[in-house]
Amino acid sequence: MFKSVLVANRGEIACRVFRTAKRMGIRTIAVYSEADAHALHVREADEAVLIGPAAARESYLDGAKVLAAARATGAEAIHPGYGFLSENAEFAEAVTAAGLIWIGPDPSSIRAMGLKDAAKDLMIQADVPVTPGYQGADQSEDTLTAEAARIGYPVLIKAVAGGGGKGMKRVDDPADFAAGLASAKREGAAAFGDDRVLIERYITRPRHIEVQVFGDKHGNVVHLYERDCSLQRRHQKVIEEAPAPGMSEAVRAAVTGAAIKAAKAVNYVGAGTIEFIADASDGLKADGVWFMEMNTRLQVEHPVTESVTGVDLVEWQFRVAAGEPIPLKQDQIKLNGWAMEARLYAEDPANGFLPSIGRLDHFVMPEGIRVDTGVEQGGEVSQFYDPMIAKLIVHEDTREAAAARLAEAAGEVEVWPVKANAGFLKRCLEHPRFVAGDVDTGFIAAEEADLRPQPSNEATLAALTLIAEAAAEQVDTQADRFSPWGGHPGLSYGVRLNAAPQTTAYAQIDGVAVSASVAPVETGWRGSEGAMAQVGFDQVQAGDRLFGYQTLDDGFVLFVDGEARRVTRHRAVVGAGAGAASDGSLRAPMPGKIVATPVKAGDAVAKGQPVVVLEAMKMEHALTAPFDGVVESVSASVGDQVVDGFELARIKSEA
Numbered sequence: 067m068f069k070s071v072l073v074a075n076r077g078e079i080a081c082r083v084f085r086t087a088k089r090m091g092i093r094t095i096a097v098y099s100e101a102d103a104h105a106l107h108v109r110e111a112d113e114a115v116l117i118g119p120a121a122a123r124e125s126y127l128d129g130a131k132v133l134a135a136a137r138a139t140g141a142e143a144i145h146p147g148y149g150f151l152s153e154n155a156e157f158a159e160a161v162t163a164a165g166l167i168w169i170g171p172d173p174s175s176i177r178a179m180g181l182k183d184a185a186k187d188l189m190i191q192a193d194v195p196v197t198p199g200y201q202g203a204d205q206s207e208d209t210l211t212a213e214a215a216r217i218g219y220p221v222l223i224k225a226v227a228g229g230g231g232k233g234m235k236r237v238d239d240p241a242d243f244a245a246g247l248a249s250a251k252r253e254g255a256a257a258f259g260d261d262r263v264l265i266e267r268y269i270t271r272p273r274h275i276e277v278q279v280f281g282d283k284h285g286n287v288v289h290l291y292e293r294d295c296s297l298q299r300r301h302q303k304v305i306e307e308a309p310a311p312g313m314s315e316a317v318r319a320a321v322t323g324a325a326i327k328a329a330k331a332v333n334y335v336g337a338g339t340i341e342f343i344a345d346a347s348d349g350l351k352a353d354g355v356w357f358m359e360m361n362t363r364l365q366v367e368h369p370v371t372e373s374v375t376g377v378d379l380v381e382w383q384f385r386v387a388a389g390e391p392i393p394l395k396q397d398q399i400k401l402n403g404w405a406m407e408a409r410l411y412a413e414d415p416a417n418g419f420l421p422s423i424g425r426l427d428h429f430v431m432p433e434g435i436r437v438d439t440g441v442e443q444g445g446e447v448s449q450f451y452d453p454m455i456a457k458l459i460v461h462e463d464t465r466e467a468a469a470a471r472l473a474e475a476a477g478e479v480e481v482w483p484v485k486a487n488a489g490f491l492k493r494c495l496e497h498p499r500f501v502a503g504d505v506d507t508g509f510i511a512a513e514e515a516d517l518r519p520q521p522s523n524e525a526t527l528a529a530l531t532l533i534a535e536a537a538a539e540q541v542d543t544q545a546d547r548f549s550p551w552g553g554h555p556g557l558s559y560g561v562r563l564n565a566a567p568q569t570t571a572y573a574q575i576d577g578v579a580v581s582a583s584v585a586p587v588e589t590g591w592r593g594s595e596g597a598m599a600q601v602g603f604d605q606v607q608a609g610d611r612l613f614g615y616q617t618l619d620d621g622f623v624l625f626v627d628g629e630a631r632r633v634t635r636h637r638a639v640v641g642a643g644a645g646a647a648s649d650g651s652l653r654a655p656m657p658g659k660i661v662a663t664p665v666k667a668g669d670a671v672a673k674g675q676p677v678v679v680l681e682a683m684k685m686e687h688a689l690t691a692p693f694d695g696v697v698e699s700v701s702a703s704v705g706d707q708v709v710d711g712f713e714l715a716r717i718k719s720e721a
Contacts, residue, residue, distance in 0.1 A: 067090070067092070067384065067385070067388050068092065068142035068143045068167055068384075068387075068388060069092060069093060069142055070092060070093035070094075070095060070139075070140060070141050070142050070143070071083070071087050071092050071093070071094060071095065071141065071142070071143045071144070071145055071169070071384075072095040072096075072097065072132070072135060072136045072139065072141035072143070072144050072145070073094070073095070073096060073097070073107075073111075073144075073145045073146075073147055074097060074126070074132045074144055074145070074146045074147065074150065074151050074152075075126065075145075075146060075147030075148070075149065075150055075151075075152070076097075076098065076099075076102055076105065076107055076126060076147075076440065076451065077105070077107060077440030077441070077451070077452075077454075078438045078439050078440035078454070078455075078456065078457065079147035079148055079149075079364075079366075079440070080096060080107035080110075080111075080147060080440065081106060081107050081110055081438070081439070081440050082380065082438050083145050083147065083380055084096075084107070084110050084111060085380075086378055086380040086381050086384070087380075087384070089381075090381065090384065092384070093112050093113070094110075094111045094112045094113075095111055095112065095113045095114070095115070095135070095136070095139045095141050096108050096110075096111035096113070096114040096115070097114070097115050097116075097117045097125075097126070097131075097132055097135050098114055098115070098116060098117065098125075099116075099117065099118055099119060099120050099121075099122075099124075099125035099126060099450075100116065100118070100119050100120050100125075101119075101120035101446075101448045101450055101451075102120075102448075103116070104445070104446075105440065105441075105445065106439070106440050106441060106442050106445065107440050113139050115135035115138060115139060117131040117132060117134075117135055118131055120448065120450045121450060122150065122450065122451070126150045126151070127150055127151065129151055129154065129156070129157040129160055132144070132151065132157075133160060133161070133164055133166075136161075136164070136166060137164070141166065142166065142167060143166060143167035143168075143169055143384075143387060144161050144166055144167070144168060144169065145169040145170075145380075145383070146169070146170055146363065147363075147364070148361075148363050148364055148365065148366060149230075149452070152170065152362075152363040152364075153176055153180055153229075153361070153362050153363055154176070155173035155174075155176040155177045155180065156173075158170060158171075158172075158173040158176060159173045167387050167388065168387065169336070169383050169384065169387040170336050170362070170363060170383075170387075171281075171332075171334055171335050171336045171338060171362045172333065172335055174332070174333075175332040175333060175334050175335070175338075175362055176362045178331075178332040179332060179338075179359070179360035179361075179362050180227065180362065181226045181227060181262075182201065182224060182225075182226045182227075182228070182264050182359050183201030183202070183226045183262075183264045184201075184226075185359060185360060186199075186201050186264070186357070187201065188331060188332070189328055189331070189357045191331070192327050192328060192330075192331035193327065194324050194327050194328050194331075194357045195324065195353075195355065195356045195357060196356055196357045197266045197267060197269075197343055197356040197357070197358060198217065198266070198267045199217060199221075199222075199264060199265050199266035199267055200213035200214075200216075200217065200264060200265045200266075201226070201264040201265075205262055205263070207244065207247065210223075210243075210247060210263070210265060211240075211243055211244070211247075213265055214237070214240070214243055214265050215240065217265060217266070217267050218267065219237065219238055219239065219240065219268075220236055220237060220238040220268040220270070221236075221237050221243075221265050221266065221267065221268055222234065222235070222236055222237075222265070222266045222267075222268045223235045223236075223237060223246055223247055223250040223263050223264075223265055224250070224263060224264050224265075224266065225250055225251075225253065225254030225257070225258060225260065225261070225262070225263055226254075226260065226262045226263060226264055227254060227258035227259075227260040227262070228253075228254055228257070228258060229359075229361065230301075230302065231298075231300055231301030231302045232253050232254070232257040232258075233250045233251075233253040233254035233257060233258070233263070234250065234253075234301045235247075235249055235250045236268055247263065249662075249679075249686065250263050251263060252661055252662070252686070253686060256661070256681065269343055269344075269345050270347065270508075271345065271346045271347040271506045271508065272296075272343050272344065272345065272346065272506055272507045272508075273294065273296045273310075273343070273344040273345075273346040273350070273505065273506050273507065274294070274295045274296045274298065274303075274341065274342075274343060274344075274358075274507055275292055275293070275294055275295075275296075275310050275313075275321060275341075275342045275343075275344050275350075275355065276292065276293050276295060276339050276340060276341040276342060276365075277289050277290075277291070277292050277293075277321060277322050277324075277325035277339065277340045277342070278290040278291065278292075278293065278337070278338075278339055278365075278368070278371045278379075279325050279326065279328075279329040279334065279337075279338050279339070279340055280336070280337055280338070280379075280382060280386070280392055281329055281330075281333075281334040281335045281336065281338070281386075281392075282335060282386045282390070282391050282392045283335055283386065283389055284391045286391060286392050287326055287329045287330055287334060288326075288392055288394070288395070288396045288399060289322040289325050289326055289396070289399075290371050290375050290377060290379075290399055291308060291309055291318070291322065291371070291374065291375065291399075291401055292308065292309055292310050292313065292318065292321060292322065293306055293307065293308045293309075293310065293367055293370055293371060294306065294307050294308070294309070294310035294311060294313075294505070295367060296346075296505045296506050296507050296509065297494060297500070297505055297507075297509055297510065298507050298510065299419065299510045299511075300419075301507075303366070303367065303409065304408070304409055304491070304494065304510065305406060305407065305408050305409070305472075305491065305494060305495065305500075306367035306370055306406070306407045307370060307404065307405065307406045307407070307465070307468070308370040308371055308373070308374045308404070308405050309374065309401060309404070310350070311465060311503030311505065312349060312350050312503055313350060314350065316352060317350045317351065317352050317355070320352035320355065321342060321352075321355055324340070324342070324355075324357065325340035325342075328340045328357060328360060329360075332360075334362075335386060336362075336383055336386055336387065337363070337364045337368070337379055337382065337383050338360060338361060338362050338363070339360065339361040339363075339365045340357065340360050341357075341358045341359050341360065341361065342355045342356060342357055342358055343355070343356055343358045344356075346505075346506045364379060364380070364383065366409070366454075366457070367407055369405070369407055369436060369438060369457065369459045370405040370406065370407045370459065371405075373403075373405035373436075373459060373460075373461035374401050374402055374403060374404065374405045374461070375399055375400070375401065375402070376402065377394070377399070403461055403462060403463050403464070403468075404461070404462055404463070404464055404465045404467070404468040405459065405460065405461045405462075405468060406459070406460055406468045406469060406472045406495075407457050407458065407459045408457070408458045408472055408475075408476055408491045408495070409454050409456075409457055409491075410439075410454070410455055410456040410457065410458060410476075410479065410481075410486055410487065410488060410491070411453045411454050411455065411486065411487045412447040412453040412454075412455050412481075412484050412485065412486055413453055413485060413486070413487050414485035415485075415487050415489070415490040415517075415518065415519060416485075416518070416519045417485075417655070418687075419487070420655045420656060420687060421449075421453040421656060421682060422447065422453070422484045422485035422486070422656075423446075423447045423448060423449050423453075423484070423656060423657075424446070424447060424483060424484050425444070425445070425446055425447075425483075425484070426441060426442070426443055426444065426445050426446070426447065426455075426481065426482075426484055427443070427444070427482055427483060427616070428443065428480055428481065428482040428483075428616040428623070429441065429442060429443040429444075429445070429480070429481055430443070430478075430479070430480035430481075430614060430625075431456060431458075431478075431479065432458065432474075432475040432476075432478035432479060433478075434475075435458060435459060435460050435471070435472075435475050436458075436459040436460070436461075437456055437457070437458055437459070438456065438457040438459065439455060439456035439457070440455075441455050441456070447484050449656060449657045449658070449682055455481075455484075455486070458472060458475050458476060458479075458491075460472045460475060465503065466501065469495050469496075469500065469501055470495075472491075472495050473491075473492050473495035473496050476488045476489070476491040476492040476495065476628050477489075477492045477627045477628045478628075479625075479628050480614045480616070480625040480630070481630065482616050482623050482625075482630050483630075485630075486628075486630075488628030488629070489519060489627055489628035489629040490517060490519075490628075491628065492627055492628045493516065493517045493520075494509075494510070494517060497513060497516060497517070499513065519629065613625060613626055618632075621633045649716075650692060650693070650695065650698070650716050650717035650718060650719060651713050651715075651716050652677055652678060652689045652691075652692075652713070652714050652715045652716065652717065653711050653712060653713050653714060654680060654689075654708045654709065654710055654711060654712045654714055655680075655687070655689075655710070656680075656682050656710050657682065657707070657708065657709050657710050658680040658681055658682030658687070658707070658708060659680070659681045659682070659705070659706070659707050659708075660678060660679070660680060660681075660702045660703060660704055660705065660706045660707075660708060660714070661679050661680070661681045661686060661704060662676075662678070662679035662704060663677075663678055663679075663700055663702065663703065663704060663715075664676055664677070664679070665677050665697050665700065665715075666697065666700060667697050667698065667699050667700055668696065668697060669696070669697045670694075670695075670696055670697075670720075671691040671694070671695060671696070671697055671717060672691065672694050673690075673691055673692065673693050673694050674690050674691065675690060675691045676688040676689070676690055677689055677690060677691055677697065677700075677714075677715050677717070678700070678702060678714045678715055680708070680714075689714060689715070691717050692717065693717065693719055694719070694720050695717045695718050695719045695720050696717070696718050696720065697715060697716075697717060697718075698715075698716040698717060698718040699715060699716045700714070700715045701713055701714055701715060701716075702714045702715070
């Protein structure tokens with residue numbers, strides 16, 4: 067076994083690999099960009115090397131700099147994590163040519179599965195069922211348009227080198243094909259340096275089922291059962307689970323058998339994932355599951371497989387890379403219980419899921435479950451990298467128990483002032499359809515109305531009002547000089563005379579005015595309906611509910627069911643609406659690069675029509691017209707780097 071490993075990655079996957087390496091007594095080496103100088107993965111490594119500026123292409127994607135860091139630190143092996151260089155065959159070759167151990171598959175396997183079109187051809191030869199479509203060499207727009215018509219709409223355009231939803235566009239109408247093709251090509255070129263695409267038939271009720279496979283240098287290949295990753299938003303996985311709900315033994319045998327065939331077809335070594343698309347319109351059936359692609363690396367969702375099999379997949383990667391055989395035979399790998407993982411993203415569900423960046427002044431994760439993260443309180447969420455900030459993983463005896471525990475955990479997340487999707491995750495996990503196992507990749511879009519942030523119901527608003535009252539009473543009496551509520555002029559209060567001592571608090575909770583009476587009692591404060599509130603050091607109890615909080619200069623933030631609820635006085639909170647102001651000004655919702663300006667000054671536009679397309683955090687974000695009107699001005703050009711709040715365009719109403 068090698069004695070040292072450099073992880074050519076950042077964030078939670080670097081921390082995850084370090085954890086296993088340290089348990090095995092292997093020295094750990096990190097690389098980092100200027101933006102990550104104070105990142106958690108840098109401090110957790112035994113040694114760390116600066117490799118370049120914040121931009122990934124000048125740091126984490128620069129293989130020569132990574133190899134130079136390995137030579138300088140005496141690293142014996144390189145683990146690529148996922149993303150960045152993990153599926154780069156040229157980098158894998160450079161690692162072995164430098165005399166280092168590459169913790170991943172052979173470069174020939176990466177090449178065979180790296181391009182979706184070639185991989186589909188290879189799977190056809192290996193008798194693995196594939197999705198109907200077109201993956202030909204002719205990339206002319208005329209040919210692709212004709213092939214889409216032949217396949218039949220809706221179709222899915224996919225970058226041949228793609229992954230993570232980048233360069234993937236669903237098109238339902240032939241009139242929209244050209245625009246979808248252009249966007250897929252742009253994203254493919256920007257993310258992978260390759261704008262070629264393939265086209266597949268779009269399965270109307272698709273489920274995303276994948277199989278974890280593992281091969282070694284002795285010709286052994288095993289599977290570690292399946293995962294269901296159907297809960298997605300814009301082709302980005304949100305919640306993953308193992309095993310897949312509704313999976314019969316017959317279908318499992320067919321799917322895992324096909325996965326083994328696929329891995330053997332490329333002489334696969336190491337951890338890999340065979341991804342399938344299944345038609346969920348009439349339950350899972352052996353003849354309704356098709357090969358989609360192979361990821362020749364460890365997956366983000368690997369913890370759910372680890373949970374149900376009891377296997378440390380990173381340890382297996384180390385052992386196989388060092389020449390050892392796979393530690394277990396196929397019949398020794400057993401399924402145990404049910405695991406679920408939710409991806410916690412720095413994004414704002416109330417504002418079109420736009421990524422959120424900035425300092426994590428308050429970052430509290432749930433206790434009693436597995437949390438994989440690469441950030442911590444006081445750290446930064448950067449515009450330069452993926453917005454995933456943590457993974458919440460649970461393992462229970464049954465699916466129902468796993469969903470309930472993960473929903474509870476999501477509700478315990480506290481993040482501020484960066485926005486996070488914890489409340490959205492909780493709503494997904496508690497939705498009746500999800501609880502029943504009725505999931506497909508269109509679930510989130512179909513249930514959007516139920517999954518949006520909901521207005522406070524009467525009970526929640528009453529509890530929050532009571533807490534505001536408690537805060538106001540604390541300000542009034544100053545009974546505890548160490549109280550977190552002391553000295554908050556943003557909370558107004560009044561006292562009734564000639565009656566039992568009572569206080570009326572006036573506050574705003576997320577812009578909603580609240581007020582009611584409260585009477586101080588020995589153990590806290592009693593509201594008009596008899597509910598009790600007690601203030602602790604970092605939590606408030608109202609009735610039978612416990613809320614975390616973070617004090618601010620003008621009030622405080624309450625954390626309720628995964629949501630951050632700001633309590634202030636005379637300060638309404640107004641949503642920005644995806645960068646559009648009521649006066650027709652379209653402003654950048656975050657720093658980024660302009661990749662398209664489909665309209666010009668003087669053009670007539672309809673409400674919802676794209677005006678400017680901004681690329682940030684590896685994804686495109688279309689800023690659309692807030693109403694019917696005429697483009698008054700466009701202030702940005704393709705290629706411009708813009709800052710948060712910059713006015714990109716202005717629309718004049720026709721009314």
